[in-house]
Amino acid sequence: MSEHQVELMVNGKPRRATVEGRQTLADALRVELELTGTHVGCEHGVCGSCTVLVDGAPVRSCLMLAVQANGRSVTTVEGLAHGANMHPVRQGFYECHSFQCGFCTPGIVMTTAAFLAGNPSPTEHEVRESLAGNLCRCTGYQSIVEGVQRAAELMREG
Amino acid sequence: MRPAPFDYVAPTTIEEVVALLAEHGEDAKIVAGGQSLIPMMALRLARPAVLVDIGGVDSLQHVGPGSIGAGVTQATLEREAPHPLLAEVLPLIAHPAIRNRGTIGGSIAHADPAAELPAVALLCDAELVARGPAGERVIAAVDFFESYLTTALAPDEVLTEIRFPTHHRTGFAFREVSRRHGDFALVGAGARVTVDRAGDVVDQRLVFIGVGSTPVIAEDASELEPSDDVHATAAYRKHVAGVLARDVLLTARSRA
Numbered sequence: 001m002s003e004h005q006v007e008l009m010v011n012g013k014p015r016r017a018t019v020e021g022r023q024t025l026a027d028a029l030r031v032e033l034e035l036t037g038t039h040v041g042c043e044h045g046v047c048g049s050c051t052v053l054v055d056g057a058p059v060r061s062c063l064m065l066a067v068q069a070n071g072r073s074v075t076t077v078e079g080l081a082h083g084a085n086m087h088p089v090r091q092g093f094y095e096c097h098s099f100q101c102g103f104c105t106p107g108i109v110m111t112t113a114a115f116l117a118g119n120p121s122p123t124e125h126e127v128r129e130s131l132a133g134n135l136c137r138c139t140g141y142q143s144i145v146e147g148v149q150r151a152a153e154l155m156r157e158g
Numbered sequence: 159m160r161p162a163p164f165d166y167v168a169p170t171t172i173e174e175v176v177a178l179l180a181e182h183g184e185d186a187k188i189v190a191g192g193q194s195l196i197p198m199m200a201l202r203l204a205r206p207a208v209l210v211d212i213g214g215v216d217s218l219q220h221v222g223p224g225s226i227g228a229g230v231t232q233a234t235l236e237r238e239a240p241h242p243l244l245a246e247v248l249p250l251i252a253h254p255a256i257r258n259r260g261t262i263g264g265s266i267a268h269a270d271p272a273a274e275l276p277a278v279a280l281l282c283d284a285e286l287v288a289r290g291p292a293g294e295r296v297i298a299a300v301d302f303f304e305s306y307l308t309t310a311l312a313p314d315e316v317l318t319e320i321r322f323p324t325h326h327r328t329g330f331a332f333r334e335v336s337r338r339h340g341d342f343a344l345v346g347a348g349a350r351v352t353v354d355r356a357g358d359v360v361d362q363r364l365v366f367i368g369v370g371s372t373p374v375i376a377e378d379a380s381e382l383e384p385s386d387d388v389h390a391t392a393a394y395r396k397h398v399a400g401v402l403a404r405d406v407l408l409t410a411r412s413r414a
Contacts, residue, residue, distance in 0.1 A: 001163035021166030021209065024196075043159040044197035051255050057233065058255040063196045067166055068213060111255065132340045133253030 006070040010035065011079030019066040025059075026050040028066035029076060037077040037106050041135070048134035051107035052076050058114040077106035080113065089113050092151030093144075100138035108134045112148050116155055124149065161199035168211040172289055172318060175212055179314040180291045182208045188316055189213075190229055190264035193256050218263070218318060228263025228317045232275075235262060241322050242413075243281060243330040243348070247274045250332075253340045263317045266302075269309045272342045272368040274332070276303055280365045280373050281330060281348045282322050290315035303372035328352040329413030331406040334367070335398050337389070343368045345384070345395045347402035349410040359411065366399050379403050 002021040007014065010033060017032040026043075029035045029052070038061060041049035045063040052061045053075040080087040086094065089112050099105045108131065115122070115130040122130065127148045128141070136144060169175050179186055187206035189195050190213060198204040212218060218229030223240050232251055239245035251257055251265075251274055265275040266286065279286065279299040286297045288311055302310050311317060334346030345368040352361040366374045369384040376382055379400035384392045 002165045002167075004166065021164055022161040022199075024160075027160075044200045045193060045256070046197075048253075048255065054258075057258040059258050060193075060255050062200070063193055063256075064259060065166065065192070065196070065211075067168075068192075068211065114254070129339045130254075132338050133255055 004067045004070070006066055008069050008071065009073040011075055017066065021065065021067060023066045024062050025052070025054075025064045025066045025069050025074070026061035028069075029061060029074070032066075035076050035078055039103055039106050041103065041107075046135070047104070047107070048111065049104050049107040051110045051134065053079075053110060053114060056114070058111050075110070077109055080109065087113070088154035089116070089148075089151040091154055092149075093147040096143050096147035096150050098139070098144040098147030099136075104134060104136045108136070108144060112151060116148070116152050120152060120156055122148075122152060159200050161196070162202060162205040164199075164206055165208045166211065167208065168214050170214050170216070172215055172217055172316070175210060175215060175316050176289055176291060176314070178208070178210050179316065182210075184313045186210050186313075188267070190261040191231060191259035192264075193252070193260040194264065194268045194270065212316065224322055224324065226262055226320045226322070228267075228319060229261050230263075232257035232260045232262065232265070241278075241282065243278055243332060246330070247278055247332050247348075250274055250334055250343070250346075251340075256340075262320060266320065267309060267311060267317045269303050269307050269372065270342075271306060271370055271372050272346075273373075274334070274343070274346065274367065277332070277346065277348050277365045277367045277373040279320065280375060281332075281350045281363060282325070285321040285323070286317060287319035287321065288312075288315040289318050294318075296321075300375070306371040325350070325352060327354070327414055329410040331409035331413065333402050333406055333409075335402065344390045345369055345398045345402065347379075347399055347406050349403070349406035351407060351410040351414050353411070353414040359414075362407065362410075364403055364407070366403075369395055369399060 029038050039049040041047035045060045050061040185207040218227040220227045236248035284299045332348040334343035336343045348365045350363045354360045369382045384395035386392045
């Protein structure tokens with residue numbers, strides 16, 4: 001069993017942790033760095049709840065070892081909070097009530113932030129495909145699709 | 159749910175990777191993107207004592223029209239599309255969050271019979287380059303896939319490169335049917351069609367996924383022997399395979 005020192009940028013701040021080789025990035029964020037906004041659902045890469053951005057690209061943090069994130073830049077859902085100013089994805093989800101229990105929401109917010117950065121004017125079909133890797137057991141997705149579309153509008157309005 | 163404890167090592171050269179595999183043999187597993195291996199470790203279906211991460215080996219990262227490094231991510235291939243078939247197939251693989259980590263070499267070496275990239279290797283007659291203690295050897299794609307998650311790679315070998323031969327006057331096409339976009343395909347079919355100067359078909363190949371213990375080369379879907387499972391019946395898979403085969407043959411023919 002190996003232990004490793006990792007240094008990474010998390011939400012713009014340099015952070016360090018000592019992790020076991022087998023510790024996932026999701027667990028390191030939650031346990032070592034106390035960033036519990038990242039939720040851990042299925043723990044084998046199916047549900048999408050633990051999605052974070054690594055160097056700007058969405059990844060499943062349960063399928064990446066913390067040691068593999070050494071030297072990388074990680075953005076979690078906490079990184080979208082800027083005081084009283086809501087990130088457009090948060091604002092869109094708030095307006096459309098794009099959650100019920102909220103467990104899947106951090107992963108969907110991070111997936112959507114990356115998706116809209118690459119596709120600012122998606123069709124409804126594209127929005128639904130973008131959400132295919134994130135499971136929500138409550139909403140039936142309708143309000144999430146609406147929230148993503150509202151977020152896109154807000155981002156286009158700047 | 160955690161992987162069983164292991165030693166993590168991250169070599170930066172292929173020589174170090176080969177030396178580690180020689181030292182640890184079957185106790186070692188190679189991880190690239192980890193999008194198949196880490197779930198298997200979390201479920202304790204795989205319990206390697208040593209995990210050799212090849213993500214930091216720069217020599218596995220090249221992308222060219224005839225040759226792709228085994229460590230290139232699926233997201234990079236989707237963006238750069240060095241082969242027209244890859245441009246069509248990559249968006250079908252799981253979701254962006256998976257493709258950002260998953261690699262071409264990892265998918266081929268993992269050899270899931272429902273995965274797309276092993277079928278691409280068969281359709282293109284790719285040459286799979288492996289490095290081991292005895293040096294380099296080239297394995298034809300048709301000799302590579304042996305059974306479910308089992309390939310011709312020895313435990314002390316690492317897949318380093320996927321070479322794509324040039325096919326003239328040839329078109330490719332691939333389609334699959336899955337319950338939702340990004341799910342594992344219930345069944346998929348790819349075609350390669352080569353025509354002569356007059357436009358007549360002189361060669362063709364069909365490859366099917368999700369219908370056996372490996373990706374399957376067949377003359378047509380009637381030869382397939384898929385199984386029933388919770389997702390679809392064998393009869394349904396065989397029917398859909400026939401519909402897809404007709405479609406990809408026509409599309410590949412039109413692109414030749």
